Amino acid sequence: MSKTNYQVLKHEVELLRLPKLYDSCVVKYIDFAEHEHFGYLFLQLCEYNLEEHIRNNDGILRPEKLVHDVLDGLRALHCQGPQILHRDLKPQNVLIDVNGRARLADFGISRRLPKNQTTYHTRSAGTEGWMATETLKEDGDIRYKSSTDIQVAGMLIYFILSGGHHPFGGERYKLMSNIKKGKYKLEHVQDVVAKDLIEKMIDKEPKNRPRVEECLSHPFFWTSTKKVQYLRQVGNMKEVASRTNVNQELILMLDECAEGVLYNQWKTKFSPDLLLRADDKKKPYPENILGLLRFMRNLQEHYPDDAASVDLTSLFPHLFGCVYKFTIRQGWNLENPLKEMFKPEKTGGANRHEVEPINDEEHVGLAVQESEHTFTEPTADAKSSIGRI
Structure with missing residues (x-):
């Protein structure tokens, strides 16, 4: 980068040199050197960016893995002490390395917050179409928080899982308007569990993300x-456990959540021998979703060896999504014991208290240590050789 725009490059070097980022899904820093008119930032070799990968549709990389990599890279930033806000997430700033791993890149406008602060006051920054709702205000005081990155990351996740679509869609002017209004469509993703994650992340209200x-x-x-x-x-819930006075409304709601997938012949998926041992002769399990859930529960409780030999998620690939959608409607995920299953693992990071504004021109306080190597601008032959590495 030309030294006329040198501070952006040095700022990126300062961030990428942080030791805690090295083993994360953030592009790896290799070295830094200076020439009379230019600064050079050396990064690990990456093959292409996320936009190119989706456009080429090569099908080699699992979308779910790319989604995890994006969020894992964001976790490395947000769970730092102090916290780092990326502020320019977009498909072009997610690189795919030679091992097929997605890595966050381009930290020119990222900011590392002072200790114990979680809000950054500044003018609007980012790329049109990939900016959070709260950053599109008319006035110049924008409050950037980790939740700002989260909404744009949700857009990225939809972009990955939908094969290149944007949740707020439309032409340029309509896209920006939809982001402001919180108006979205998720029609290109069928997985109800994935939709639930995306909807939570792209919520118009930062506090809800x-x-x-x-x-x-x-x-x-x-x-x-x-x-x-x-x-x-x-299957342990009392509403599911009862095989007498079954609530017909629950069955109808579960069938609705199944979205056309039938479970009235679920017993045919199991061996006759297993059914003979596990089924209740006096009160056989009904051939509906409630009966299947109760059977699965009892199989786990009383026949653990048999349960271990059966791949239940492969036998019923749509069941989890159906039940998850149903439990959301019932509000069961907000109560124990289900509530306990949603607790995140404890990680480090800044606390989330409100903070005072900080100057937009402040950068990371760590000094950049330039390479000890002498750098000479490559010749034409050398450039050709580098391109083949």
Whole structure:
């Protein structure tokens, strides 16, 4: 970068040199050197950016893994002490390295907050179409918080899972208007659990958006084992456990949440021998979703060896999404024991108290240590060689 715009480059170096970022999904810093007219920032080799990956649609990388990488990179920033706000998340600033891992990049306008502060007051910054609702105000005092990054990260997640669509859609003027109004469509993503995560992240109100740790603890990222554990807990609910005086409204609501997937022949998925041992002869399990949930619960409780040999999430791939949608409607996830399953793992990071405004021109206070190597501008032959590495 030309030294006429040198501070942006040095600012990025200062951030990338932070030791805690090295093993995260943030692009790795390698070295820094100066020439008479230019500064050079050396980063790990990346193949292409997220926009190019989605546009090429090569299908090699799992979208769910890319989503996790984006949020893991954001966790490395937000859970720093002090916290770092990226402020320019967009598909072009997510790079894919040679191992297929997504990494956050371009920290030219990022800011590291003073200790114990979580809000950064400044003018609007970012890229049109990839800016949070609260940053589109007419006045110049914008309050950037970690929740600002979260909303844009939610847009990125939809972009990944939908194959290149934007949740706020539309032409340029309509896109910005939709972000301001909080008007979105998620029609290009069918997974109800993924939709739930995206909706929480892109909420118009910053205070309603989850922290990045909560995003990574969302059921979208749960293992098959944890999903089965969740279904087992639902099967323990008194409304589900009863096989007499069954609430028909619950069955109708579950069928509605199943969105056309039928469960009236679920017993055919299990071996006759297993059914013979596990089914209740006097009160057989009804052939509906409630009966399946109760059967799964009892299988886990009383026949753990048999349960371990059955891949329940593969047998019923849509069941978890259906039940999760149902429990949200019922409000059961807000109560124990289900509530306990949503607690994020404890991570470090700044607390979330309100803070005083800070100057927009303040940068990270760490001194940049330039490379000890002498840097000579590459010749044409050398440039050609570098391009082949």
